[in-house]
Amino acid sequence: MLSGAALSRFRKNLMGWFAEYQRDLPWRRTRDPYRVWLSEIMLQQTRVAAAIPYYERFLERFPGVEALARAPQEEVLRLWAGLGYYSRARNLAEAAQEIVAKHNGVFPSEPADALALPGIGAYTAAAILSIVYQKKLAVLDGNVARVIARLYAVRGDLRANGTWQKLQATAGHLLAGRSPGDWNQAMMELGATLCTPRSPQCLLCPVSEFCEARKQGLTDLIPVKRSKRSTVELTLASLVLLDPRGQTLLLAPPAPARKSAAANDVHTLVSRMWHFPSVAVLQGQAAEALRKFAEESLFRGRGFRLEFFALKKVRHAVTFRAITIFPFRARVAKLPRVSASKAFPLADLSTVAVSNLTRKVARAALALN
Ligand code: SF4
Structure with missing residues (x-):
């Protein structure tokens, strides 16, 4: 000393x-x-x-x-x-x-x-x-x-x-x-x-x-590298709805009391911020799982006949999680009315608290124009 x-x-x-x-x-x-x-x-x-x-x-x-x-x-x-x-x-x-x-x-x-x-x-x-x-x-x-x-x-x-x-x-x-x-x-x-x-x-x-x-010539050896927590791979499918005015639908973050600690919980992955309707999926089943989710949770069977356009795959990393997102865009005459949701202009999400993951999905959707 x-x-x-x-x-x-x-x-x-x-x-x-x-x-x-x-x-x-x-x-x-x-x-x-x-x-x-x-x-x-x-x-x-x-x-x-x-x-x-x-x-x-x-x-x-x-x-x-x-x-x-x-x-x-x-x-x-x-x-x-x-x-x-x-x-x-x-x-x-x-x-x-x-x-x-x-x-x-x-x-x-x-x-x-x-x-x-x-x-x-x-x-x-x-x-x-x-x-x-x-x-x-x-x-x-x-x-x-x-x-x-x-x-x-x-x-x-x-x-x-x-x-x-x-x-x-x-x-x-x-x-x-x-x-x-x-x-x-x-x-x-x-x-x-x-x-x-x-x-x-x-x-x-x-x-x-x-x-x-x-x-002692040890500067490259000290401190020893810590073994890294192994990466968890997760896959999401996200839906970007777009109405004729360029508005899209985002879902609200969950209420503060809600505990969502599961590693693949969608709210955890979107950092408990405003986000596109999304669902955790298995590789290869993104469109099918998203369609089912949209039908049940957003449109509730009301004349649900949307055409999904697959967008460029998005990758995002949060601490030990490597997330792959398969985004889809669907044009609608009118955005569905869903509780805890709001319409925002897809081209400008600066007025709302969204995570980088959501921004990347928005960019992928805009790139299709
Ligand atoms: S830079 Fe760090 S390792 Fe190098 S002499 Fe200074 S304290 Fe030691």
Whole structure:
């Protein structure tokens, strides 16, 4: 464990490098709790470049926590559409309401209060509270864990029982007490830009003299690759109905209380957002199964005689699921009246909260024109 003069030099080197080379990111120009919180949530599972336009659009529409708390969840999801992992947006909206109701509209500064909010775990709480309130809490995410594992040549699965806790303790030991927020960001920046999973740029690294993995020639072997959860292949058939005005029918997301944990549940696959009428099918039976579904659930036997045009197959991946969608387009004189459904212009779904999967199906349908 680094200590004394070596620890001081380590901190000085890293902070000096961060001060000079940190990327200019919109959320780094502020210590406003709401903005820092929003950025931390958006950056979970999302690349910086992808998050920036969403962050800016979100702030334009919801400049503060009160505006977010007042907004219907549907509107929050619409602005989040395309960013993925939609539970983040749902939790954000709920947490905003709690912050207004219980914390006078300000993100709480105490760890226990922060952790009680929807969508806030240990990492996110440490990041927000250290940056905004200078709390001495060390962050440990994948980037920081990789840096520490290499510095100390930690072998084995970093997420294994006990190892993650030791990494957390080491992160706490290294934490520079005077500016914990900057320190945490510096560690994350090092992992994101130089100490990358593949081909770390050790020649540019400000702390290379302290790195055991580098000394032992192990940088490509640490951390060990985790065995990936095997991919589950799923197949859906989706129906794009089109009336003479270019309107299509989308079905509403299920009510929040509905639990739909099954891996092949259609609502799970469309991220519990507005979606085309869809059904899980077996390969080779898409048209037949969709026709039966449409007849029973949408048209209920009323003169059902639609001609289905097969559209280009769509592929979509969500975490461990690889989804193949067989979309079909059918022209109708009038869209059916179905509860929990609404007509939208197929060419512009920007007014409704839809997932990327639904956008891809819409694009496939438009490509037929
Ligand atoms: S020397 Fe290389 S492996 Fe070690 S911390 Fe720096 S970038 Fe990472």
